[in-house]
Amino acid sequence: MPNEELSAGRSAVVGHAGSYSKGVARRQEILDRAIEVFRERGADGTSLRGIATAIGVSHAALLHYFDSREQLLVAVYEHAESLRDTAKTYQDRSALDVLVKAAMINVGVPGMVELYTTLVAASLAAEGTPSNVFFSDRFARIRKDLAGRLTAEQAAGRVRDDVDPDDIAALLVAASDGLQIQWLLEPSVELERTLESFAVLLAPTS
Amino acid sequence: MPNEELSAGRSAVVGHAGSYSKGVARRQEILDRAIEVFRERGADGTSLRGIATAIGVSHAALLHYFDSREQLLVAVYEHAESLRDTAKTYQDRSALDVLVKAAMINVGVPGMVELYTTLVAASLAAEGTPSNVFFSDRFARIRKDLAGRLTAEQAAGRVRDDVDPDDIAALLVAASDGLQIQWLLEPSVELERTLESFAVLLAPTS
DNA sequence: GTCTATACGAAGATAGAC
DNA sequence: GTCTATCTTCGTATAGAC
Numbered sequence: 001m002p003n004e005e006l007s008a009g010r011s012a013v014v015g016h017a018g019s020y021s022k023g024v025a026r027r028q029e030i031l032d033r034a035i036e037v038f039r040e041r042g043a044d045g046t047s048l049r050g051i052a053t054a055i056g057v058s059h060a061a062l063l064h065y066f067d068s069r070e071q072l073l074v075a076v077y078e079h080a081e082s083l084r085d086t087a088k089t090y091q092d093r094s095a096l097d098v099l100v101k102a103a104m105i106n107v108g109v110p111g112m113v114e115l116y117t118t119l120v121a122a123s124l125a126a127e128g129t130p131s132n133v134f135f136s137d138r139f140a141r142i143r144k145d146l147a148g149r150l151t152a153e154q155a156a157g158r159v160r161d162d163v164d165p166d167d168i169a170a171l172l173v174a175a176s177d178g179l180q181i182q183w184l185l186e187p188s189v190e191l192e193r194t195l196e197s198f199a200v201l202l203a204p205t206s
Numbered sequence: 207m208p209n210e211e212l213s214a215g216r217s218a219v220v221g222h223a224g225s226y227s228k229g230v231a232r233r234q235e236i237l238d239r240a241i242e243v244f245r246e247r248g249a250d251g252t253s254l255r256g257i258a259t260a261i262g263v264s265h266a267a268l269l270h271y272f273d274s275r276e277q278l279l280v281a282v283y284e285h286a287e288s289l290r291d292t293a294k295t296y297q298d299r300s301a302l303d304v305l306v307k308a309a310m311i312n313v314g315v316p317g318m319v320e321l322y323t324t325l326v327a328a329s330l331a332a333e334g335t336p337s338n339v340f341f342s343d344r345f346a347r348i349r350k351d352l353a354g355r356l357t358a359e360q361a362a363g364r365v366r367d368d369v370d371p372d373d374i375a376a377l378l379v380a381a382s383d384g385l386q387i388q389w390l391l392e393p394s395v396e397l398e399r400t401l402e403s404f405a406v407l408l409a410p411t412s
Numbered sequence: 413g414t415c416t417a418t419a420c421g422a423a424g425a426t427a428g429a430c
Numbered sequence: 431g432t433c434t435a436t437c438t439t440c441g442t443a444t445a446g447a448c
Contacts, residue, residue, distance in 0.1 A: 043331065047439080047440060061416080069440090069441060117323065117326060117327035124319060124320040125320060132391070135391060136392060163406055171385070171403065174381045174382075174385045175377050175380045176380075177383075179380045181383075185338070194377060200369055201369065232431085253422080253423060263432075265424080266433065266435095274424075
């Protein structure tokens with residue numbers, strides 16, 4: 001779920017469309033508190049009204065800063081991700097390293113995988129919805145980043161060169177997302193070890 | 207999403223708990239028609255009321271056969287999967303073959319990936335819910351089946367033996383699930399080719 | 413600009429009539 | 431076994447107080 005190496009910049013897709021009219025500071029505050037709610041109670045009570053009550057405002061107040069519940073949830077996920085990831089943290093790391101690191105952190109936050117999966121499901125429903133735009137962009141960005149790392153690793157002789165970096169990038173993201181789900185349902189599926197077994201598969205064949 | 211090699215038998219988890227009091231025949235009829243609704247209109251209108259209207263009954267009538275909307279949806283997915291997969295079809299196939307085949311079929315049914323992802327998300331919410339029980343069992347069953355195939359392939363020298371079959375099984379399922387999602391969001395991510403690039407990674411190293 | 417109050421329709425679920 | 435009626439909660443929209 002997490003592979004946010006390049007989350008630089010403000011929310012482009014989920015913010016208020018181009019204007020600052022809705023109070024950026026207060027908006028951030030709401031997001032911070034919403035994340036706390038998730039951290040404490042998992043993904044339960046994530047109704048608009050539930051979140052509003054937990055924060056201490058009316059549900060209509062939330063809609064003053066976010067156009068819809070879906071947009072709020074996407075912003076919450078995006079915000080949580082940006083708090084965690086710094087571009088610098090992941091510099092000069094291998095594709096697999098970045099992936100494993102992000103996955104382990106993500107899995108440590110209760111409700112995060114559930115939130116992520118719920119939003120991904122919503123993103124499949126229709127084009128142009130907040131979650132659809134967000135995840136389309138996100139997947140593309142992460143695949144590109146990983147493919148770049150893989151290409152460099154191939155050039156350096158650290159990854160076998162008989163596979164397409166773009167394919168492997170998509171495969172890695174898919175594996176990470178899917179394994180987090182399986183681990184949550186069955187903790188005996190060891191997330192870290194299993195993901196790292198990818199390293200064996202990617203090692204040069206020579 | 208699909209990897210239903212061993213869907214033999216009646217719905218164990220999602221059925222009416224042990225009794226036949228709710229009319230098995232009518233129940234099957236409802237499921238058949240519900241699947242048609244999905245096939246025609248995707249995952250839209252999947253509210254209890256929407257499905258009921260499409261079928262031509264009241265929503266309360268559906269709840270006579272299924273305890274909740276979630277249980278109905280799980281039963282729909284399970285039923286759709288069982289219609290598609292026959293144990294015989296996949297005999298003597300490689301793990302990757304089975305996976306690719308099932309994924310391609312699954313992706314061909316509108317709304318199926320969305321339904322699957324939605325239910326998986328719901329399954330993460332709490333233990334003991336219909337979707338949680340269903341998917342916990344399902345993942346375990348599929349991992350076991352794939353691991354068995356992989357072990358046989360290793361013995362036959364068709365798959366490298368320096369990796370753990372259980373790990374690879376989990377990895378394969380995760381990759382298949384995740385790729386179907388990515389493909390739906392961005393069709394340029396070629397599902398079949400990408401999944402099959404796994405074959406290169408799994409080939410014996412000798 | 414920020415927020416509360418309120419209303420509306422749709423949803424899942426239950427109770428009870430037929 | 432199936433319906434209608436009803437309850438509660440939800441997302442959303444609007445009006446208007448401060």
